[in-house]
Amino acid sequence: MSTASVTAAPAETRLHRLANFWADFRQSPVAVAALAVIVVIVLMAVFAPLVAPQDPYNQETLDLFDARLEPGEIGSGGYVHWIGTDAAGRDVFSAILYGLRTSLIVGVMAGALALVLGASVGLVAAYYGGRVEALIMRVIDLQLSLPAILLALVLVAMLGQGLPQLIAALVAAQYAYFARTTHGAASAERRKDYIEAALSTPLPARQVLFRHLLPNALPPLIVVATVQVANSIALEATLSFLGLGLPLTQPSLGSLISNGFQFLLSGRYWISIYPGIALMLTVVAINLVGDQVRNVLNPRRSR
């Protein structure tokens, strides 16, 4: 019994902490609604083949007779195009679901890779200190002084188009935020006496890094990660809109909007407006959730 209670204790406190976090998070109805929106969006994207009435990239199901149908019209497929079709006869709703997939994959992948890269760089800087730290942080600061869109533009121009290139560009443009955040939290902890004490024992470096420095950097990292996923999605959409992101064979929300832009002035608004609404909902919802997570995790939050 005693062993069971000992091993169960940490899990229980972790659960308890999670429950506390949720209780605090729930204080903002807006954030809860935003979280619900995100869940719905992710589910729709994951199960797109089941939800969408049409596979928008299977050429055989497309019919040019269905091109630019207005919202609510019934096409040759025999079902209602609730939000119309685009110039190639694609059901806009289906295109959005598949576009969401691409956008979310790009955003999450870029965010996760930037997190790993940035956190590693920040931890290394904080752990070694001295010249290594000075050099790394100087580079990071310089990079942060340039806007992400500019860096992404340069990289896309250099690397060319395609999914891996795009993700690489987004990671390179955004890892610096994670590095700065990690470094800030970890180096504050690094200066504490107990770390000095741990370092003077033959404890492996990774133990200090992962047991002590990383956990302290986690709360701010979670906040930055949420916001950066939204930023990645927005940045990818922007690049795709500019024609520098993903090719139309692999469309994201950005390319869908770009694709419909030329029809906007002639009044066929639905081809780009609806993908835009999906993009806006996604990005704003993630940001709202991120805001509330920041409020909850911030120890000196004042209301």
Next chain:
Amino acid sequence: MSEAVLRVKDLRTQFKTRAGVLKAVDGVSFEVGRGRILGLVGESGSGKSVTGYSILGLIEPPGEIAGGEVLLNGQDLTRLKSEAMRKIRGAQIAMVFQDPMMTLNPVLKIGTQMIAAVRAHDRVSRKVARGRARDALAKVGIPSPEERLDSYPHQLSGGMRQRVAIAIALLHNPAVILADEPTTALDVSIQGQILAEVRRLADETGTAFVWVTHDLAVVSSLADDICVMYAGRVVETGPAADVIASPRHPYTAGLLASVPAEHEPGTRLPQVPGSTPSLANLPPGCAFAPRCAKAGPACTTTPPVQHFEDGRTALCNYPIEPVSCQPLSSTSTTYRSAS
């Protein structure tokens, strides 16, 4: 005592929080006469600062004044509209805060801040306002006041900054100055200079001071009268010398016993056992009872205010018997006026 300039009657200030209503100031009454200095004594959290803010009408939500009167020359300040109250603040009743590092805006010159203070009440030119600011600095003993006007706060020492704050409070010759622990953050020698200056100002200008502090040593050397607060209530009042010589409330006695200077070296310093209760869960009746050696069964209900024949009061069921007056240790400096 001469006619009271400031009379606080049964003042109640509450904060509505999620944990319930906190009675930070719970029926506080005291008065202070022209040219007199009242020491408002208590530990942190006893409500003495909130009392100061309440008098000036600077309580912000979720706080509010729930009752009582603040009479300044007979006029009830709690009934005033905000603009009328603004015209009184700084002009008839002024305040000096604890930390001189924080009370002056670090990015504005001393002169800019003082001119704004002059012109808040008097429509005079900048030039005239600057002249009055310079005179006020000179009055509190700041050397080369003209140059100081062009200084930024960080260029002055802590003591100088507190003198500037007092000079600002004096700009409009107010009837009362509330000073919230103004010397706590300063070195003892600087504190001594400022206390002497304040005593002189009270005697010369007739300004009354309410000196909020937790430091009995300061009060014993400066104040004419004492008002001791505990958990939002006044527990003892009386002339400073009498209260210090012979406290009637057990809390005051405990506070006095734990002043190191009055204590035999080498022996253990007595303390008041326990700690200040949180306002969120005060014990019923006397808030001090759980820490009080003399507490009895009657203390579970709010004790009555005992009025003693010498004009002193104590909020206690079992007040300490008076001892025959004995002078304070002759080494401690006294800024109290001879009167």
Next chain:
Amino acid sequence: MIGFLIQRILQALMVVIAMSVIVFLGVYAIGNPIDVMIDPASDQALRESLIQRYGFDRPLYEQYFIFMNNMLHGDLGESFIYRLPVLELILSRLPATLELALTAMMIATCLGIPLGLWAGYKPDSLSAKAIMGFSVLGFSVPTFWVGLLLIMAFAVELGWLPSGGRGPTTEVLGMQLSITSLEGWSYIILPAFNLALFKLGLLIRLTRAGTIEVMSSDFVRFARAQGLSEGKVVGLHVLKNISIPIVTVFGLELGSTLAFAVVTETVFNWPGMGKLIIDSITVLDRPVMVAYLILVVFLFVIINLVVDLIYGQLDPRIRVKAAS
């Protein structure tokens, strides 16, 4: 102070050089520019002569040194597409972008600071919450999408304003500007507002946070205890204290506004530098890409330097530190 300045200038130079190497290598190392310039079917002799003329046969580092040497003499090369000196090409587009960016910054400041002050002064009021909601939208919704909505609403549906392009310009101090005429304003207002939205959201947040912090400070309490009116408290104490972070961000954001103009210019077909660079990337017009990027980085570095200097002027505490 002088030492600080020299250190910052050296640092700035290093950034420009580092960026020029990265950009040059990155941009020139991909693809064969000669294929872009001429018809693949044209004869070998023409090909050779062009390769010779642009120096594509030399090693990369030599090309870089030639490029740098030329750059120092004000020659950034010639556009493959327009067959014009790149510097001339970019500078001819600069006024349009500057005009757009500055108008946007002006809109962001004139709206953002008062809104942020109000939101910070009465943080619990309904209007403050609405302002904050707006600011979240402002900097989370992608710029290009808002641009589309603006076109949709004001140009297509309402028909009040043109959907894109630049209005008539007049020459002011050697620059073609459109904000001199009312018609010019009708063209610039939508893109400028679009470009301003992100800064507006940022400025509102920043001003609000600063205001809340200053309002709860002891010196504001002291100022109120002196009987200063609320207008004076905000106008004198709050404004002066929040001006420091705001000027910093304003300066830094001026640079990023130039960068973000890329998006707005594309949406509104605004003939500025941003539109030029996007077109150049699409057709691989390398000299334009390189020159633009280096120019923008250069502008950035200058702006950062100026912000640092202004910062020192605004905050007396920093001034003392720098002097000692």
